[in-house]
Amino acid sequence: MNEVSFPTVLQPLSLDILSVQSQVIYGRVGNNVAVPALEALGFAMAAVPTVVFSNTPHYPTMHGGVLPIEWFEGYLEDLSERGALHALRAILLGYLGNPRQADVLSRWARALQKERAGLRIVIDPVIGDHDHGIYVDPCLVDTYRRELLPLADGLTPNSFELAQLTRLAVNDVESVVVAARTLLTGRMQWVAVTSAAPDTCERDEMQVVLVTRTQAEVITHPRVDATPKGTGDLFCAILTGYWVSGVGLAQAATQACQHVVQALRHTQQAQCAELLLPMAESHDKPANDGTWVRRQVHL
Numbered sequence: 054m055n056e057v058s059f060p061t062v063l064q065p066l067s068l069d070i071l072s073v074q075s076q077v078i079y080g081r082v083g084n085n086v087a088v089p090a091l092e093a094l095g096f097a098m099a100a101v102p103t104v105v106f107s108n109t110p111h112y113p114t115m116h117g118g119v120l121p122i123e124w125f126e127g128y129l130e131d132l133s134e135r136g137a138l139h140a141l142r143a144i145l146l147g148y149l150g151n152p153r154q155a156d157v158l159s160r161w162a163r164a165l166q167k168e169r170a171g172l173r174i175v176i177d178p179v180i181g182d183h184d185h186g187i188y189v190d191p192c193l194v195d196t197y198r199r200e201l202l203p204l205a206d207g208l209t210p211n212s213f214e215l216a217q218l219t220r221l222a223v224n225d226v227e228s229v230v231v232a233a234r235t236l237l238t239g240r241m242q243w244v245a246v247t248s249a250a251p252d253t254c255e256r257d258e259m260q261v262v263l264v265t266r267t268q269a270e271v272i273t274h275p276r277v278d279a280t281p282k283g284t285g286d287l288f289c290a291i292l293t294g295y296w297v298s299g300v301g302l303a304q305a306a307t308q309a310c311q312h313v314v315q316a317l318r319h320t321q322q323a324q325c326a327e328l329l330l331p332m333a334e335s336h337d338k339p340a341n342d343g344t345w346v347r348r349q350v351h352l
Contacts, residue, residue, distance in 0.1 A: 065136035069096040070297065073158065074147025074177075074286070076102035078117075080109055081328040082283040083148055087290040089330055090312070091145075094294045099137065101128045104150045109282050110188075119150030122157065129161045138165065141172060143297045146205075147286055148179040149189070152196040159200040166204065173297060175207040177289040180214045182248075187217070194218065207296070208236060208244045209289040215246050225250050226262055226271055233264035242266075245292060245306050247285055261288075263306050270303055274310040277317035281328040288313050 070091055075083030084100040092098050103125065106117035120128075132138055144162060149155055166172055178197050181187040187194070194217050202208070202218070216223045221232040226249065233244040242265065249262040254273070261272045291312045295305035319331045 065139075067097060067140045068099050068132075068137050069141065070143045070145060070293070071099050071101065071132070071138070071141060072145045072147070072290070073101045073103060074145070074149075074179075075104050075106070076100065077105070077109060078107045079327075080282065081330065082109055083286055086283045086286040086328065086330070087145055087147070090287055090290045091294050093330075094291075094298075096294060096297075099132065101125070101132075103148060103154055111282070119154075122153050125150075125154055126157045126161075129157070133161075133165070138169075141165075141169065143173040143175060143293055145175055145177075145290060145293050146201070147177045147289065149193060151190050152192045155193065155196040155200050159204060162204050173206045173293075174204050175209065175289060175293045175296075176201055176205045177209045177285060178202075178214050178218060179285075180210075180217050182211055183213045202236060202241065203239050206240055206242050207293070208241065209247060209285070209292065210244070211247045211285060212249050212251070215244070223250065225253050226260075229262045230264050230269040233262070233269075234266070237264070237266050243302055245288075247288055261306060261310055263303060265302070272303075272307055272310055274314055277314060277321060279317045279321040281317070281320050281326065283328040284313050284317065287316060287328065287330070 072084050072087040074087065077083065077085055084102060088098045088100050102120055104117065104119050107115055146158070162174060180189055180194060198218060210218060212223045212229065215229065215232050219232040219235050221228065221235070223229045223232050229246050229249050233246055236244055244264045246262045246264070249260050251259070254260055257276050258273050259276045260274070263270045263272060288309045292305050292309035295308050296302060300308065316328055316330055320329045323329055
């Protein structure tokens with residue numbers, strides 16, 4: 054008797070985290086940071102670019118631009134069509150090219166959240182900084198407030214971006230906490246403010262202020278004399294990775310600080326113009342070198 058053979062049903066690639074942000078040919082920012090850093094932690098990743106540039110704008114030449122909206126929307130839709138998102142645990146959202154991308158992304162993510170109740174969305178609202186002001190389309194500030202922040206579970210702005218989003222002063226830790234708490238509405242669980250209140254730090258230190266509805270904590274870490282682009286992208290990615298893995302939020306933020314400092318020290322030692330990621334070569338967690346301080350803020 055002849056045996057009947059049935060065709061093998063192939064399963065789709067299963068993704069843990071989707072990173073939606075900028076991409077460069079040369080350098081370590083956006084997806085070029087998030088993907089290798091999170092893959093080094095063991096996550097299955099996919100990256101959707103919002104822009105593709107040859108490099109960051111601080112170099113003498115730069116080529117590329119914003120992805121056509123039809124491409125961007127198609128990338129998101131095709132991920133859903135391929136069945137790759139059935140086990141998705143988190144979406145990491147960074148630099149956006151224009152408000153139209155935010156509109157497309159918010160509709161797509163809202164539908165996905167209805168399908169997957171446990172899906173987490175972490176947003177790094179890339180707007181600008183104190184040194185350069187706003188360096189994206191200014192309309193994106195209102196777009197973040199209206200379209201994207203209501204979808205987020207966590208947020209990682211710097212002090213300048215927090216001030217832009219809240220229209221409040223953020224001159225010291227207490228005002229940072231007050232401003233961050235105005236964003237803790239709906240599903241938003243926490244805000245981690247990087248380079249927070251720099252004028253209140255010692256010269257060799259920097260601080261992250263982590264704010265929830267019930268607690269506020271300051272994580273003080275060493276300042277490294279190196280200024281490559283992409284440290285905020287790395288911080289957001291690592292925090293998201295540890296948090297999704299079940300690590301407590303404060304510990305996840307501390308681990309993210311440690312990864313950033315380790316990367317900066319590695320970059321400084323190599324005298325490299327771009328951020329180096331030693332954690333991409335090893336799954337070992339960076340050790341606490343004893344210079345880290347966490348303290349509660351009571352407000």
